[in-house]
Amino acid sequence: MTTLAGWTDELTRTRLHFVTGKGGTGKTTLAASLGLALASGGRRVLLIEVEGRQGFAQVFDTEPLPYAEQRIASAPGGGEVRALHIDVEAALLEYFEMFYNLGFAGRTLRRMGAIEFATTLAPGLRDVLLTGKIKECVGRTESGGRHAYDAVVVDAPPTGRVVKFLDVTRALTDLAKTGPIRGQADGVVRLLHSGETAIHIVTLLEEMPVRETLEAVAELDGADLRPGAVLVNRVRPPRLPARSVVPAADGRVDASRVRAGLATAGLELPDATLDALVEETVEHAVRVAAEQRAREQLAEADLPTLELPELTGGVDVAALYEIAEALVDQGVR
Amino acid sequence: MSATLDMDGLIDDPETRVVVCCGSGGVGKTTTAAALALRAAERGRHTVVLTIDPARRLAQALGLRELGNQPRKVSVPGFEPKGELWAMMLDMRRTFDDMVRVHAGPERAEQLLGNRFYQTISTSFAGTQEYMAMEKLGQLAATGDWDLIVVDTPPSRSALDFLDAPSRLSSALDGRMIRLLTSPARAGGWGLRKVVSAGFSMFAKAVSTILGGQLLADASAFMQAFDTTFGGFRERATKTAELLRSKGTSFLVIASPEPDALREASYFVERLSEESMPLSGLVANRTHPVLADLSAIDALSAAEALERGGKNAPLAVAVLRLHADRVALAAREERLLARFTRAHPSVPVVGVPALPGDVHDIAGLRDIGDRLAGAGS
Numbered sequence: 104m105t106t107l108a109g110w111t112d113e114l115t116r117t118r119l120h121f122v123t124g125k126g127g128t129g130k131t132t133l134a135a136s137l138g139l140a141l142a143s144g145g146r147r148v149l150l151i152e153v154e155g156r157q158g159f160a161q162v163f164d165t166e167p168l169p170y171a172e173q174r175i176a177s178a179p180g181g182g183e184v185r186a187l188h189i190d191v192e193a194a195l196l197e198y199f200e201m202f203y204n205l206g207f208a209g210r211t212l213r214r215m216g217a218i219e220f221a222t223t224l225a226p227g228l229r230d231v232l233l234t235g236k237i238k239e240c241v242g243r244t245e246s247g248g249r250h251a252y253d254a255v256v257v258d259a260p261p262t263g264r265v266v267k268f269l270d271v272t273r274a275l276t277d278l279a280k281t282g283p284i285r286g287q288a289d290g291v292v293r294l295l296h297s298g299e300t301a302i303h304i305v306t307l308l309e310e311m312p313v314r315e316t317l318e319a320v321a322e323l324d325g326a327d328l329r330p331g332a333v334l335v336n337r338v339r340p341p342r343l344p345a346r347s348v349v350p351a352a353d354g355r356v357d358a359s360r361v362r363a364g365l366a367t368a369g370l371e372l373p374d375a376t377l378d379a380l381v382e383e384t385v386e387h388a389v390r391v392a393a394e395q396r397a398r399e400q401l402a403e404a405d406l407p408t409l410e411l412p413e414l415t416g417g418v419d420v421a422a423l424y425e426i427a428e429a430l431v432d433q434g435v436r
Numbered sequence: 437m438s439a440t441l442d443m444d445g446l447i448d449d450p451e452t453r454v455v456v457c458c459g460s461g462g463v464g465k466t467t468t469a470a471a472l473a474l475r476a477a478e479r480g481r482h483t484v485v486l487t488i489d490p491a492r493r494l495a496q497a498l499g500l501r502e503l504g505n506q507p508r509k510v511s512v513p514g515f516e517p518k519g520e521l522w523a524m525m526l527d528m529r530r531t532f533d534d535m536v537r538v539h540a541g542p543e544r545a546e547q548l549l550g551n552r553f554y555q556t557i558s559t560s561f562a563g564t565q566e567y568m569a570m571e572k573l574g575q576l577a578a579t580g581d582w583d584l585i586v587v588d589t590p591p592s593r594s595a596l597d598f599l600d601a602p603s604r605l606s607s608a609l610d611g612r613m614i615r616l617l618t619s620p621a622r623a624g625g626w627g628l629r630k631v632v633s634a635g636f637s638m639f640a641k642a643v644s645t646i647l648g649g650q651l652l653a654d655a656s657a658f659m660q661a662f663d664t665t666f667g668g669f670r671e672r673a674t675k676t677a678e679l680l681r682s683k684g685t686s687f688l689v690i691a692s693p694e695p696d697a698l699r700e701a702s703y704f705v706e707r708l709s710e711e712s713m714p715l716s717g718l719v720a721n722r723t724h725p726v727l728a729d730l731s732a733i734d735a736l737s738a739a740e741a742l743e744r745g746g747k748n749a750p751l752a753v754a755v756l757r758l759h760a761d762r763v764a765l766a767a768r769e770e771r772l773l774a775r776f777t778r779a780h781p782s783v784p785v786v787g788v789p790a791l792p793g794d795v796h797d798i799a800g801l802r803d804i805g806d807r808l809a810g811a812g813s
Contacts, residue, residue, distance in 0.1 A: 126591060127462025127697070161699075199642050225647050226556065261461070263591075310794050311462075311491055342758040344750045357751065364752020367745075368738035372730065379728035380755050387758045389792035415764045417695060417772070 110434030117301040121259040124305030125312045131158035134258040139427035140435040142182030146253040150186040192218040227274030262319040301331030308394035337413040351388030441717035441784035447476040453684035460700035461591040469588040475805035477521035481584040484522040493796040531568040532558040553654040563601030565590040570676040686716040693769035717784035732763040
């Protein structure tokens with residue numbers, strides 16, 4: 104197994120964490136666990152979701168989140184995790200209210216689809232609004248000057264769309280050259296490209312997720328955005344001795360040795376069962392060999408890499424804490 | 437336990453003209469669609485498979501080296517189907533451009549294609565890929581060249597996007613809103629009270645301050661041209677919906693045995709039944725059934741006995757432990773699937789055991805086809 108370079112000091116200084124990944128790799132689960140990990144030891148963390156799917160409510164098994172920052176979990180050692188579900192339409196209306204008095208019309212406009220229409224006309228507007236709200240949360244301070252949140256973790260759009268989402272400069276070309284949103288957006292651009300921000304990528308040890316991870320890293324680099332850590336999810340323990348993997352993946356499992364070993368343990372199995380065990384072993388070896396290739400490819404990204412175990416019991420709230428612990432063990436703080 | 441999905445019955449039935457493979461992202465829709473199309477071709481159907489974003493090796497397996505927006509006949513050595521297999525990958529931008537070119541005259545087409553708003557819509561709008569997949573399906577169906585069309589759906593986050601995106605796009609673009617924004621006084625037909633229309637002109641002002649007058653003007657020009665040449669997006673989206681509801685179309689919901697994917701599958705199943713769209717069944721993709729008849733407890737206690745006794749049998753220990761892992765995984769998958777079938781007892785299900793490696797040739801697809809038809813479960 105490759106030695107893992109865990110969480111770095113640079114990442115510890117990061118305050119705004121985006122978590123992306125190919126669909127189905129578990130990015131919402133890991134974003135939630137990263138929030139718990141960062142909050143442990145008495146810190147305050149805000150989880151933000153932007154795609155209207157109520158993923159955090161699902162993984163924490165709570166009611167759907169409103170458009171408000173709401174306590175969702177406690178972290179070990181007195182930390183607190185809050186969650187916010189940013190509703191783009193509400194955010195846009197809120198924005199308009201600041202500059203124009205829409206009165207009762209706001210709700211009607213929404214029902215008519217006017218707000219959706221505005222964001223359809225200029226898809227960049229949606230991203231500018233979302234990242235603007237995120238920046239406000241990151242920058243907010245309390246009366247004593249302390250940040251309202253020690254860290255903010257965003258369940259970001261999947262790898263295919265994340266750079267577009269974060270490339271606010273490009274999104275701004277959709278908007279008027281002057282105007283209220285424009286002014287605020289310059290600050291967003293500065294934050295997203297600063298050392299305060301990192302974009303973590305969740306992957307599995309499979310061909311497609313690994314390829315998308317490498318593509319996303321290249322794309323982030325190209326847009327001058329900072330890739331953070333690679334979070335390898337659902338890693339299963341390799342059971343076979345390293346030297347047996349390659350031959351076994353090739354179908355060569357010494358059945359007589361297996362039989363002899365089992366007999367020593369007092370297990371006398373019929374031939375059919377033994378054959379089936381060998382077949383399971385070959386499948387396991389094929390997978391382990393493929394995972395090994397995936398690991399080697401991932402090493403090309405040259406990023407801090409953390410591995411999270413597969414939880415055969417499935418993901419429930421307790422599992423989020425278990426994953427958070429694994430993150431802390433690998434240096435997340 | 438619900439009924440087993442009779443896949444061969446479905447694809448052999450000459451009445452089955454369109455099979456739509458849907459499900460959330462990352463569950464293996466594309467591979468399933470390709471394997472199913474291949475099986476149908478080998479069983480004698482003249483089949484075309486419309487894939488959205490195939491993995492490179494899968495595309496190569498089908499001989500699709502470049503992104504062609506028209507179906508190509510799959511001819512690979514060792515593949516001699518009784519029927520025919522054609523395959524294509526959707527090129528969203530080109531499908532949209534082609535649609536514009538076909539319907540508008542050459543001059544108007546150039547005007548539309550150069551419009552900045554068109555460029556935004558045809559590349560960036562979240563529903564365009566779904567919309568174009570349906571447009572392409574409509575085109576393929578209209579040719580009558582194939583007697584079975586298997587469609588993969590875009591890798592959207594939610595399986596429902598595929599049903600909702602076209603109408604979302606069409607309602608956003610159907611022209612009324614833009615008329616309201618550019619000349620609210622003349623638009624009408626909304627039954628708006630005075631207070632709302634005052635609010636609306638305020639809103640229109642706000643929108644144009646934020647977006648810039650040029651974008652609104654571009655959008656307005658685009659909508660006008662589009663409306664007159666196409667009869668509007670709404671009408672086209674309605675047509676697509678009709679095709680999906682027509683006799684001969686059937687839906688397969690694909691899900692991996694994971695909570696998220698199965699939850700999406702549940703939503704989708706409910707939605708299909710609300711919309712009276714014909715659901716054939718659920719494909720529980722990439723399961724890991726236990727092959728060897730040995731309990732996890734027996735396997736683990738034997739492994740521990742070997743280790744405790746200092747017996748040097750690392751291979752046997754590994755075999756026992758990986759078997760116990762597999763029993764645990766299979767139990768979890770069965771639990772999750774049982775939850776789905778309890779909620780949807782009438783939906784037929786077929787489990788498709790995972791292949792240990794990636795699919796990269798016709799033989800691999802054929803293997804999945806066998807599993808889809810129930811040979812592996």
